[in-house]
Amino acid sequence: MEFLAGKYDTAVIGAGHAGIEAALASARLGCSTVIFTITLDFVGNMPCNPSIGGTSKGHLVRETDALGGEMGKAADKTSIQTRMLNRGKGPAVHSLRAQIDRRRYSEYMKHCLEKQDGLDLKQAEITDIRKTENGWELVTKLDAVYEAKAVILATGTFLNGKVYVGDKCYPSGPDGIFPAVGLTDALLKLGLPLRRFKTGTPSRVNRRSIDFSELEIQNGDEKPVPFSFETDVPPENKAVCYISYTNEETKKVILENIDRSPLYGGKIEGVGPRYCPSIEDKIMRFGEKERHQLFIEPCGLDTEEMYLQGMSSSLPEDVQLKFLHTIKGLENVEVMRNAYAIEYDCVDPVAMKPTLEFKDIPYLYGAGQFNGSSGYEEAAAQGLIAGINAALKILGKEPLILDRASSYIGTLIDDLVTKGCNEPYRMMTSRSEYRLYLRQDNADIRLTETGHKIGLISDERFEKFKIKLGLIEKxxxxxxxxxxxxxxxxxxxxxxxxxxxxxxxxxxxxxxxxxxxxxxxxxxxxxxxxxxxxxxxxxxxxxxxYEGYIKRQKSQIAEMRRLEVKLLPENIDYNDVIGLRLEASEKLMKIRPVNIGQASRISGVSPADISVLLIYLGKTNK
Amino acid sequence: MSVIAAISTPNAVGGIGVIRISGEGAIDIADRVFKSASGKRLSELKGYSALFGHVYDGDTLIDECVALVFRSPKSYTGEDVAELSCHGGAYVAKRVLRAVLSNGAEPAQAGEFTKRAFLNGKIDLAEAESVMNIISAHGRQALNAAAAVLDGKLSKRINNIADSLTNISAAIAVWTDDPDEDVPLAHEDNVRSVIASSLSELEKLIGDFDSGRAVTEGLETVICGRPNVGKSTLMNLLAGCDRSIVTEIAGTTRDIVEDTVILGDIVLRLADTAGIHKSDDTVEAIGIEKSLKRISSSQLVLAVFDGSQPLGDDDITLLEKCRGKRALAVINKSDLEMKIDINKIKEYIENTVRVSAASGEGLDEIKSVLENMLGTSDLDSSAGILSGERQYACCVSAVSSLKEAAEGLNAGITLDAVNAGIDYAIEKLLELTGKTARDAVVNEVFSKFCVGK
CATH class of the missing domain: 1.10.10.1800 (tRNA uridine 5-carboxymethylaminomethyl modification enzyme MnmG/GidA)
Known part of the structure; x- marks a missing residue:
């Protein structure tokens, strides 16, 4: 029998990387917040690679930090090896990446949520959400009912999760955790455009079974630098990674067994990411390549589990073993967890505004993999923005929209809500047209003031930041x-x-x-x-x-922002706008852009259509 | 607001052609192409005043001109406006526009003057809806024309360049995003050579911008053939075919007089050697020897044959000379029984056309075959020509951006910054397709490179 178990301003479903930032931001901005997770033992879990950052993702972490997010600090506290990638390739592409002790990270995040004032962390599976007159009701599997003004969906790969290994498949979340099964129906009832995506992860193997004698070692930086602008003591390197390669024999084993792949056998309907291909994908699509690199990364200090980056697969377990054994150093490897593909429900992000609130469903937000993205950092960034905006809305304040020129976060969200995605979306440096200006080294300069204005950056940190600006100028x-x-x-x-x-x-x-x-x-x-x-x-x-280049990008930014400030009312019926082409009005009706700038980035909307819109705006504003 | 320019008189032959330039800095741009007779500069003028003088493209005189200056807000658009009034005719107006564009103005979008006029409060509210309709109609036309142009030969060349730049930009993206991957395509030497070859392609393209040139400047054309095949009749036929025939332009850079024949959108400059007009006799007397000499320097050859006779030795000599040239074989006397071996001709000249110069039959076919050959067939509307100009302008910006990238590379700037220049060039080259460089590069990364963990 249902019973009322609690009342909150904000409820967050899922305590992964998106949910954590969303819940912390909401609570820190003064909204009473509850966050639900299927298991308390896997808060902030890293079901794939045990690392944070990397090219363009490192930017996201630093930006998240500059706005007052937690990921950077947690990574600094739990990293076991740090590298600044692309040193020597130009400052715009420097990127910080850290190997993380995944259990420590999870503990840090769980504790952080537990300690946060105004935030309750609960183990419960939400199986239904209902719109009521005053907000939302969330129902757990055990019929506890929670009331909330705003709900943030951060279900990751758990929503209707299904794991595939060869011809076997079964309902499951990642790492053998229960999937979330009831919620999908409730979301469909609300009218959310759900679909299925797919991703995968490689095997974890026991360190003792690896022959390291002939493998390349990858060391950390001599002088590690932290992610967070607040971390004073830089992290230490405590572990190393190793590199090996696939060979002709690996290829042969995979090709001989390719028909046993659920993907090539046609069993998986979900769309997988092109940038994170399984090893069988790489071999099928890039057959001419002699070898593929793989990285052997420690999962933590207190474990012998090693992660095999580059070897994601959904082939049957026996085939996995067979191809792993062809690889130098892994001839006798003992697999502890096998590789698998996972399919899950997620939403078409064009249904959302750049605030990550659903256009047609006020006070409902989405973040992370649920929005069609991929990656811990992409998730955290969206979680932060969704959490901030849910809180700002509850507090009756103006929403936070980061434009493309402000950050990778803004670029990520604009891409998602304007163009949508037909595969899990990963951040890449080439996605940003302003990347010479949007560097990881100046993330604080770009965003600290915004973070302070919202209220997630303390006065103390802001003062320190202003001193830094002064020193730079001097x-x-x-x-x-x-x-x-x-x-x-x-x-x-x-x-x-x-x-x-x-x-x-x-x-x-x-x-x-x-x-x-x-x-x-x-x-x-x-x-x-x-x-x-x-x-x-x-x-x-x-x-x-880079003065000349940066100056040019800044003038492009100024040009872009002229269109960004021309706001389009939410309720325009584009079918009634005289002069718009049919294709344009259909697209505009679907995306409902917030401003002319966003409208101009929709494919199928021509410059002439934009002119028509400008005149329409001019007409209605008079 | 950027400075925009367009021909604001109808694209037809008239007494006068007006090129309107609008935006902050419009008058300075006008000053760069206009030299007044009095030596006074347009930027010294108050609004509502005019100067007489000449328009130049670089050092080349284009035409006499009256230039008018309007000062913001007292102009059609509400911005600073300069208007250059030249002699009528598409040819002159387009050359002037080209000069203005290469001095910093951008080609105006469909309806853009009117749009600016509205946004600057110069047009009454009641007119807004009609303005939207006008823009929309122009836009549709421009889209159609752009789509048509994009199928043309020129566009294929532009696309090829964009493709190779996209490929290199994607390689640099992989080099960036997969730090442990060796990406040979992104090695500096390769980047340098791709930039260099794209630059030379683009410069070639700009240099002989085939269709644009045929439209705006005219092609050096020679009519040749052995005596009595009907060259002069053809010449007269071409000259007489169009209401807008034969404007005499005293060449200012060379000292021979040219006859310009306008065939639809194509302008043929028929060089007046030994006086094509003097008399039929003289024309017939121009021996094949003399014609052959002109072939090598011409941009288009109209090789005339007598269809009622078998090919002779002189004909074969002419055909040999035409191999590899842009040439059209005009088989005359289609009214008589055909005895000529057309297949033999086709071995040398791909395009053939049968006409009867005497009766005028086949003239339209000459026009349409030429349009196809020159890639101007899709430039038959004003919007189409606008697209051509736009492509030209895009190519010019792409070149300057690539040059900067090349300079940066040579000065030791890292590839991340160099790539910004490459991306900008791609953006410009793709502008007409509605694609963006970012999407193109990201797609290329996925389709050509094995990336990811």
């Missing part, structure tokens, strides 16, 4: 105003670095700007250099070296 002025006179000492440094010697005085800034030079190489001749932390110099140098 240092920039110093090198602009310091003139270096030609001398033997200076010219020998310049010649040593293959750049033209000075004949007349030259601004220090001009020297740093030369591609062959940098702060570090000019240490001896820069006599007045103050003692500042390296991130200050890094910031000044990057902005200087």
């Amino acid at each position: 240092e920039r002025k110093r090198i602009e105003n310091t003139v270096i006179a030609p001398s033997e000492e200076i010219n020998s440094v310049l010649v040593k670095n293959n750049t033209a010697p000075l004949t007349t005085g030259c601004k220090l800034a001009e020297l740093i700007k030369r591609p062959q030079l940098c702060y570090e190489k000019l240490t001896e001749i820069d006599k007045t250099r103050p003692a500042l932390s390296s991130d200050i110099f890094e910031q000044v140098e990057t902005e200087l070296k």
Whole structure:
């Protein structure tokens, strides 16, 4: 029999990476919040790779941190190896990646939720949600009823989850956890456009069974840097990763057994991501490639489990074993968990606004894999935005919409809600047209003020941030105003670095700007250099070296924002707008963009249609 | 708001052609192509005033011109506006527009002047709906025309360049996003060579912008054939075919006089060697020797044959010379019994057309075959021509962006920044297709590279 178990402002369904950020943001903004998880022992679980960050995902983590999210801090506290990827490839593509002790991470996050004022963490499966006059009712499997003003769906891969291994398949969430089975019907009843996506994960194997003697070692950085702008003590490297490769024999085993794959056998209907292909996918689609790289990553310090990045598969277990044994170092490997594919229900994200609230269902939000994305970082970023917006709405405040030019987060959400996705969406640097400006090193400069304004960044941190800005500005002025006179000492440094010697005085800034030079190489001749932390110099140098490019991107941004501020009322009937082409009005009716900028990014909406809209707006505003 | 320009008189032959330039900086752009007779600059003028002078494309004189200046907000669009009034005729107006565009203006979108006029409060509210309809109609036409143009030969070339740039940009994306993967395509030398070859392709394209040129500047055309095949009759036929025939333009860069024949959208510049017009006798007297010399320097050859006679040695010599040239075989005297071996001709010249120069039969076919050959067949509406101009402008921006990328690469700038220039070039080249560089690159990453964990 149903009973009323509690009343909250916000209820979050799912305590994965999206749900955690959503619940924390909502509670920290002063809304009483409850978060539900199927099992308390897997809060913030990493059912796939034991790592956080990486190219473009590292950007998301830092942006999440600058807005007051938790992921960066948790990763810093629980990382066991850190690498800044792409050093030497240009600052715009530097990306931080950390191997994480996945059990420690889960503990950290669970404890963090437990400690948070105004937040209750509960183990319960929500099987029904109902719209009521004052908000929502959420019903657990045991008939407990919770009332909430806003609901955030963050069901990940649990919603109607189904695991595939060869010809076997069974209902399951990831890592052998129960799936969420009742909720789908309730969501369909609400009219949400649900569909099925698929993803997969490789085997975990026992470290003792690996022969490391001939494998390449991948070490962490000598000087690890943290994700969070609040972390003072940088993380330490405590573990290493290894690299091996598939070979002709691996390929042979897979090709011989390809008809036993549920995907190639036609059993899986869900759409899998192109960027995270199973090993059989890689071999079928890129047959000409001699070998594929795989990374052997530790799952934690207190476990012998190792993750085999690159070897995701849904082939039967015997085939998995057979192909693993063809790989150097894995000849005698003992598998602890086999690889599998998982299929789950998710929503077509064009049904949402850029606030991640459903257009037709006020006070209902979605975040993470439920929205069609993939990846812990993408999930966390959306969870944060959904949580913030649910709270702001409850508090009667203006919503937070990050535009494409502000962040990777804004780009991610704009892509999802404007273009939708027909496979799990992963962040990539090439998805951002402003990537020379949207760097991981300046995530705080771009977003801390926003985080502070919302109320998730403390005054103390904001003051510290303003001091940093001041130091950057001061240092920039110093090198602009310091003139270096030609001398033997200076010219020998310049010649040593293959750049033209000075004949007349030259601004220090001009020297740093030369591609062959940098702060570090000019240490001896820069006599007045103050003692500042390296991130200050890094910031000044990057902005200087890429000045021309950044300036151009900023002017493109200004151009884009002119359209972004022209808001389109929610209730426009585009069928009534004279002059719109049929295709355009259909697309506009479906997406219902919030502004002209978003409208212009919808495929099928032409510049002429945008002109028509501008005039329509001009007409109605008068 | 950017500066936009377009021909604002109808695309037909008239007494006068007006090129309107609007936006902040419009008058400065006009100053770059217009030199007044008095030496005064347009930017010195108050609104509602005019100067007489000449329009230049670089150092090349295009035409006499009266330039009018309107100052914001007292203009049609409410912005600073310059209007260049030249002699009528599509040819001159388009050349002036081209000059204006290459000096920094962008081709106006369909209905854009009117749109700006509305947004700047120059048009009454009651007119808004009709404006929306106008824009929509223009837009539809422009879309159709753009789609048609996109099927053309020119577009295929543009697409090929965009494809190879997209491929390299995707390689750089993989190089970025998969740090442990070696991506040979993204090695600097390869990036440099792809940029260089795209640049040379684009520059070639801009240089001989086939259809654009046939439309706006005219093709150097030579009519040749042995005596008595009907060259002069054909010449007269072509010249007499169009109401807008033969504007005499005194060449300013060269000292020979050219006759310009406008055939639909195609402008043929028939070089007046030894006086094609002097008399039939003289024309017939131009020996095949003389014609052959002109063939190599021409952009289009109209090779005329007498269909009522078998091919002779002179004909074969002419055919040999036409191999590999852009040529059309005109088989004359279709009213008589055909004795010529057309298949033999086709071995040398792909396009053939049968006419009777005397009766005028077959003239339309010459026109349509030429349009197909030159890729102008889809440029038959004003919107189509606009698309052509737009493609041209896009190519020009792509070139400057690629040049910057190449310079950056040589100066030691890292690939992430170089790639911004490549992406911008792709964006420009894809502009007419409605695709965006981001989507194209992301798709390329997935289809051509084995990426991911």
